Amino acid sequence: MERNRLDISRRKILFGALQGAGVLLLSGCENIFNQLHQNRKVLSLLESVEGLNRRLLRFLTGSNKLAQEFSEKDISRTFKPNGNPPPFIMEYVMNAMSGWPSWKLEVGGLVKQPGQFSLNDLKAMPARSQITRHDCVEGWSAIGKWKGVPLTEIMKVVQPDPQAKYVVFYCMDMDTESNNFYESIDMVDALHPQTILAYEMNDQSLPIEHGAPLRLRVETQLGYKMAKYIQRIEFVENFKEIGQGKGGYWEDRGYEWYAGI
Amino acid sequence: MMSSLIYRHNRITRLTHWINALALLILIMSGLQIFNAYPHLHWGSKAEPEEAFFSIYAADEDGDIHGYTRFLGWRVDTTGILGVQQTDMGPFPRAFPSWITIPGFFWLAGGRRWHFFFAWLFTLNGILYFLYNLGRGHVRKFLFSPYDAGKVLPMILCYLRLRSESPQEGEYNPLQKMAYTGVFFILTPLIVLSGLAMSPQLDVAFNWLPAIFGGRQSARTVHFLLTFFFAFFTFGHIFMVVTTGMINNMRCMVTGWYVEKKLNPEGLKQEQDDFEVKMEDPRNGEK
Numbered sequence: 001m002e003r004n005r006l007d008i009s010r011r012k013i014l015f016g017a018l019q020g021a022g023v024l025l026l027s028g029c030e031n032i033f034n035q036l037h038q039n040r041k042v043l044s045l046l047e048s049v050e051g052l053n054r055r056l057l058r059f060l061t062g063s064n065k066l067a068q069e070f071s072e073k074d075i076s077r078t079f080k081p082n083g084n085p086p087p088f089i090m091e092y093v094m095n096a097m098s099g100w101p102s103w104k105l106e107v108g109g110l111v112k113q114p115g116q117f118s119l120n121d122l123k124a125m126p127a128r129s130q131i132t133r134h135d136c137v138e139g140w141s142a143i144g145k146w147k148g149v150p151l152t153e154i155m156k157v158v159q160p161d162p163q164a165k166y167v168v169f170y171c172m173d174m175d176t177e178s179n180n181f182y183e184s185i186d187m188v189d190a191l192h193p194q195t196i197l198a199y200e201m202n203d204q205s206l207p208i209e210h211g212a213p214l215r216l217r218v219e220t221q222l223g224y225k226m227a228k229y230i231q232r233i234e235f236v237e238n239f240k241e242i243g244q245g246k247g248g249y250w251e252d253r254g255y256e257w258y259a260g261i
Numbered sequence: 262m263m264s265s266l267i268y269r270h271n272r273i274t275r276l277t278h279w280i281n282a283l284a285l286l287i288l289i290m291s292g293l294q295i296f297n298a299y300p301h302l303h304w305g306s307k308a309e310p311e312e313a314f315f316s317i318y319a320a321d322e323d324g325d326i327h328g329y330t331r332f333l334g335w336r337v338d339t340t341g342i343l344g345v346q347q348t349d350m351g352p353f354p355r356a357f358p359s360w361i362t363i364p365g366f367f368w369l370a371g372g373r374r375w376h377f378f379f380a381w382l383f384t385l386n387g388i389l390y391f392l393y394n395l396g397r398g399h400v401r402k403f404l405f406s407p408y409d410a411g412k413v414l415p416m417i418l419c420y421l422r423l424r425s426e427s428p429q430e431g432e433y434n435p436l437q438k439m440a441y442t443g444v445f446f447i448l449t450p451l452i453v454l455s456g457l458a459m460s461p462q463l464d465v466a467f468n469w470l471p472a473i474f475g476g477r478q479s480a481r482t483v484h485f486l487l488t489f490f491f492a493f494f495t496f497g498h499i500f501m502v503v504t505t506g507m508i509n510n511m512r513c514m515v516t517g518w519y520v521e522k523k524l525n526p527e528g529l530k531q532e533q534d535d536f537e538v539k540m541e542d543p544r545n546g547e548k
Contacts, residue, residue: 030360030365061465068468074306076309077309078309135477139308139481140299140301141306255370261461261463
């Protein structure tokens with residue numbers, strides 16, 4: 001008797017659950033997930049695994065491992081230049097046409113020796129050349145050859161303070177609403193030997209669409225971290241006051257700050 | 262005819278089963294959202310646009326947009342399903358339609374958030390299930406062995422009603438063992454590894470990781486295709502649940518209790534011995 005009554009109530013619950021599941025799947029699914037996605041609490045719960053990803057993957061990588069380097073024959077015929085269009089401002093265009101005579105990279109923030117570097121200054125510094133795979137957040141990959149100054153060489157000159165935790169890259173390109181592109185990386189990626197400020201791609205001067213005159217390469221991260229059209233580098237303790245405070249143009253628009261996955 | 266209640270699924274199995282069902286559903290739907298950002302498949306390390314062997318795309322034909330799905334040289338018009346979706350505002354280019362992606366609107370960053378969260382849940386949940394049931398000696402019961410290989414065909418014939426007696430010994434029949442062993446020991450490790458192989462950071466940590474699939478783009482292709490093996494398994498699983506006594510099966514995965522009908526007590530006597538023990542002390546081993 002006892003068990004029978006229990007069975008009936010359980011059956012009701014079961015049928016209710018099945019019906020609910022059916023409705024959820026057939027019609028409401030899209031709306032429910034969309035609404036959940038717009039809920040601040042749900043979103044921050046989903047976002048909570050970013051820290052887990054960063055810690056676990058960094059732990060597994062250790063400190064001295066390099067990204068795979070390919071050979072000349074692996075270089076992609078097509079290398080899509082995603083992101084914003086090149087800066088369409090007079091100063092940029094004039095400079096691009098005449099070999100960047102008045103362009104200078106400004107480096108400042110929490111450093112002992114703020115400095116300015118012309119393109120020739122950068123080219124006179126120790127260089128690194130690497131043929132690496134670029135992974136776009138969209139899913140495609142392309143292989144290119146890059147030559148540039150390791151970020152550590154710049155750091156030797158400017159000498160960041162111990163409280164500097166992040167390196168912020170300010171760029172000349174902007175979206176249709178005049179938001180300038182910017183990005184940030186932390187010291188772990190800044191100190192990686194393959195993290196370079198590239199001025200050459202595939203043995204040519206860096207093409208306009210790939211960020212001329214100077215772009216960032218961070219081989220542990222997805223493409224959107226690799227700022228193009230760099231104008232200024234700032235060493236900071238945190239990036240709360242920069243842009244919308246998430247550490248980059250794409251981060252301000254919902255993408256992860258940690259783009260190692 | 263007699264029937265008896267048997268306690269078939271322990272608490273952890275039931276809990277992890279439903280978490281897994283939810284995680285799998287969300288992983289597939291958010292995965293399709295991520296795929297939509299670049300609906301092409303490649304083999305090797307890089308993605309030369311003209312070398313994609315599979316593409317979903319939209320094409321404008323005299324002001325009429327069509328959705329196409331292309332595999333190598335074959336092209337199929339899939340307007341309304343793949344490539345182009347009919348919306349309130351007319352046809353809209355979109356690889357997989359909004360009702361099968363999470364979020365429903367086109368938002369790669371959002372799809373990634375859902376995917377990574379539920380990837381963690383899926384993995385930790387799987388480890389919990391596995392360790393708990395390994396400890397209780399349950400995994401051994403559905404492990405497909407060479408001995409089972411000879412009984413696969415008789416079992417298929419039995420399902421097709423071409424053979425009256427089942428070659429089943431123990432709790433799982435040879436086809437169930439094949440399916441579960443395949444999903445647990447081949448499909449799951451492969452889909453986790455191919456997913457991890459897409460991480461640029463992990464590829465720095467382990468250069469061999471994308472290499473075992475033939476490159477990062479191959480890993481992406483493997484990851485995508487294995488999704489359909491999971492979907493295939495799930496549909497097969499649901500079909501079996503529905504056709505072999507849905508209420509009983511569903512109740513069993515919710516409460517743990519299953520009604521075993523004994524049509525032929527004499528003949529089944531020996532096979533039931535295993536269950537009889539549990540009847541005496543149903544929660545044996547779950548303390």
